Amino acid sequence: MTQSPGEQQLKTHKHRAGLDSYEHTAVCGRVTTTFICRLAAMTEKQKLSREHEMMKRRNLQSFQEDILLRQREFEQKETEMRSLEKHVNFENENSRKAYYREFKKVVEASDVILEVLDARDPLGCRCPQVEQAVIQSGTNKKIVLVLNKIDLVSKEIVEKWIKYLRNEFPTVAFKASTQQQAKNLKRSNVSVTQATAELLSTSACIGADCLMKLLGNYCRNQDIKTAITVGVVGFPNVGKSSLINSLKRARACHVGATPGVTKCLQEVHLDKHIKLLDCPGIVMATSTSDAVMILRNCVKIEQLVDPLPPVEAILRRCNKAQIMEHYGVPDFQTAAEFLAMLARRQGKLRKGGLPDTDKAAKSVLMDWTGGRITYFTHPPETHTLPTHVSAEIVTEMGKAFNWDELEKGNQEVLSSCPDVQMGFCMESIGMTQGDHQEPHFGLQIEGGSGAEPTAEDKTEFMEDDQDPEFGPMTVEFKSQKVNRLPVSEAAPRTPSLEDIFDVDPLQQGHAMLAANKKRKKKQKRADKIATKLSDTLTSAMDFSFSDP
Numbered sequence: 298m299t300q301s302p303g304e305q306q307l308k309t310h311k312h313r314a315g316l317d318s319y320e321h322t323a324v325c326g327r328v329t330t331t332f333i334c335r336l337a338a339m340t341e342k343q344k345l346s347r348e349h350e351m352m353k354r355r356n357l358q359s360f361q362e363d364i365l366l367r368q369r370e371f372e373q374k375e376t377e378m379r380s381l382e383k384h385v386n387f388e389n390e391n392s393r394k395a396y397y398r399e400f401k402k403v404v405e406a407s408d409v410i411l412e413v414l415d416a417r418d419p420l421g422c423r424c425p426q427v428e429q430a431v432i433q434s435g436t437n438k439k440i441v442l443v444l445n446k447i448d449l450v451s452k453e454i455v456e457k458w459i460k461y462l463r464n465e466f467p468t469v470a471f472k473a474s475t476q477q478q479a480k481n482l483k484r485s486n487v488s489v490t491q492a493t494a495e496l497l498s499t500s501a502c503i504g505a506d507c508l509m510k511l512l513g514n515y516c517r518n519q520d521i522k523t524a525i526t527v528g529v530v531g532f533p534n535v536g537k538s539s540l541i542n543s544l545k546r547a548r549a550c551h552v553g554a555t556p557g558v559t560k561c562l563q564e565v566h567l568d569k570h571i572k573l574l575d576c577p578g579i580v581m582a583t584s585t586s587d588a589v590m591i592l593r594n595c596v597k598i599e600q601l602v603d604p605l606p607p608v609e610a611i612l613r614r615c616n617k618a619q620i621m622e623h624y625g626v627p628d629f630q631t632a633a634e635f636l637a638m639l640a641r642r643q644g645k646l647r648k649g650g651l652p653d654t655d656k657a658a659k660s661v662l663m664d665w666t667g668g669r670i671t672y673f674t675h676p677p678e679t680h681t682l683p684t685h686v687s688a689e690i691v692t693e694m695g696k697a698f699n700w701d702e703l704e705k706g707n708q709e710v711l712s713s714c715p716d717v718q719m720g721f722c723m724e725s726i727g728m729t730q731g732d733h734q735e736p737h738f739g740l741q742i743e744g745g746s747g748a749e750p751t752a753e754d755k756t757e758f759m760e761d762d763q764d765p766e767f768g769p770m771t772v773e774f775k776s777q778k779v780n781r782l783p784v785s786e787a788a789p790r791t792p793s794l795e796d797i798f799d800v801d802p803l804q805q806g807h808a809m810l811a812a813n814k815k816r817k818k819k820q821k822r823a824d825k826i827a828t829k830l831s832d833t834l835t836s837a838m839d840f841s842f843s844d845p
């Protein structure tokens with residue numbers, strides 16, 4: 298193809314212009330690089346001459362001062378880091394004051410205070426400071442103890458605890474609903490004492506009627522025509538929000554398996570006569586060790602800086618053979634050794650293949666707080682009033698309630714209902730209780746061997762006096778006779794709706810959601826296949842002949 302002279306001229310001109318601009322850029326680039334190099338050299342020279350000047354002026358004293366200053370800075374940083382670690386460890390510590398203010402507001406505004414206790418360790422999560430604050434704020438404020446999570450212990454233990462606690466305040470046995478839906482939370486009319494194991498293992502609430510009756514009686518006895526305010530207080534994670542949701546039959550408050558879900562006061566109107574106040578879980582400053590607070594689920598496991606001590610505390614309370622069997626690890630001498638083997642078994646490894654003992658420790662702690670390791674305390678044999686409660690206060694507080702009715706509600710059970718819930722052995726289990734009020738600790742691991750405990754299984758602990766918080770302790774491993782599957786047969790991650798009773802009560806809400814999702818998915822798939830099949834059949838049976 299030939300080009301016209303005009304076109305050729307234009308092409309030559311463009312080529313020339315391109316070369317020019319290239320040369321221009323190259324020259325500019327060279328100039329810039331030289332300029333930058335010179336600038337860097339000058340800065341470096343200036344810096345050296347400055348340092349040289351400084352060194353000339355410096356003497357031994359200034360060196361010393363400088364070193365001291367750096368040391369002070371380092372020490373300050375260290376202290377800050379340590380306190381930061383503490384705050385991470387006890388996140389609530391940081392907001393403890395704010396929580397306390399919220400709690401004070403609840404006490405001031407309430408006529409009745411429901412102190413929610415975890416039935417597994419009621420004395421451990423009882424807060425004398427809270428009770429003292431209520432008592433000091435006048436005799437017209439009443440305390441009612443709510444023994445929640447009764448589905449996690451045997452009825453016999455619930456009965457014993459009610460008997461023990463009612464020496465001080467009216468006590469209501471309760472199982473909050475653990476359902477996940479927003480509305481229509483199930484509430485059973487059956488009294489706690491008459492509830493069967495199956496009912497207890499469902500996610501429905503039990504004991505709400507008894508509690509409502511108690512509050513109604515209070516209004517009548519006090520001749521209150523208007524509304525009453527009921528404050529709900531207690532340790533983190535004992536189920537305060539779940540209790541409110543159960544009474545309201547709707548998810549009015551946030552619920553979560555980690556402590557510190559409730560951050561500030563929340564009002565829930567039950568009806569025109571009762572207003573409930575949800576309070577953040579409070580942990581008052583006590584002499585209790587960090588490990589014990591962690592075992593009481595007051596600390597977020599994920600944020601623990603050193604999870605080894607609470608795991609050591611768990612291991613001290615467990616039979617080694619049972620632990621080895623449960624976690625599938627060989628014999629070990631120390632908690633660190635156990636965690637290293639567990640981490641390897643669980644595939645929790647750091648870079649370079651080293652076992653991640655922190656992660657393994659946290660998984661053990663999650664098993665404890667999440668109810669996969671079941672534990673329970675026994676009430677002391679004899680009752681003595683705590684120092685902050687006098688006999689007069691007990692009488693004064695009790696006047697406002699109908700004890701007979703409460704007693705009836707709680708008593709009905711215990712006489713008529715067999716202990717079917719957990720298959721615990723309630724005979725004496727070698728407790729060596731002292732005179733003090735410390736509860737005993739029993740422990741069970743879900744899906745145990747199923748064998749009757751041998752002499753070695755019934756181990757008496759707490760010769761270790763480093764952890765006096767729990768007092769003498771007996772550790773017991775037993776299989777659960779009902780409603781629990783051995784580990785190997787444990788319900789699948791997403792169980793079908795029929796298998797929902799086999800799921801851990803703590804997990805039932807989630808399992809229910811997952812099972813429902815699974816069912817919907819199955820249904821959708823079946824519908825799709827049916828539509829496809831029908832389409833295929835329709836097209837196959839299309840006998841309409843377009844051609845004559």
Ligand SMILES: Nc1nc2c(ncn2[C@@H]2O[C@H](COP(=O)(O)OP(=O)(O)OP(=O)(O)O)[C@@H](O)[C@H]2O)c(=O)[nH]1
Pocket residue numbers: 445446447448449471472473474475531532533534535536537538539540551552553554555556557558559560576577578579802803
């Ligand atoms: N099995 C069982 N689990 C319960 C019961 N009540 C509450 N839970 C569970 O315990 C966990 C804590 O419940 P929450 O109601 O959030 O406890 P909270 O006291 O309000 O907790 P904070 O907001 O941290 O103070 C949740 O996983 C609940 O599902 C109960 O009666 N039985």
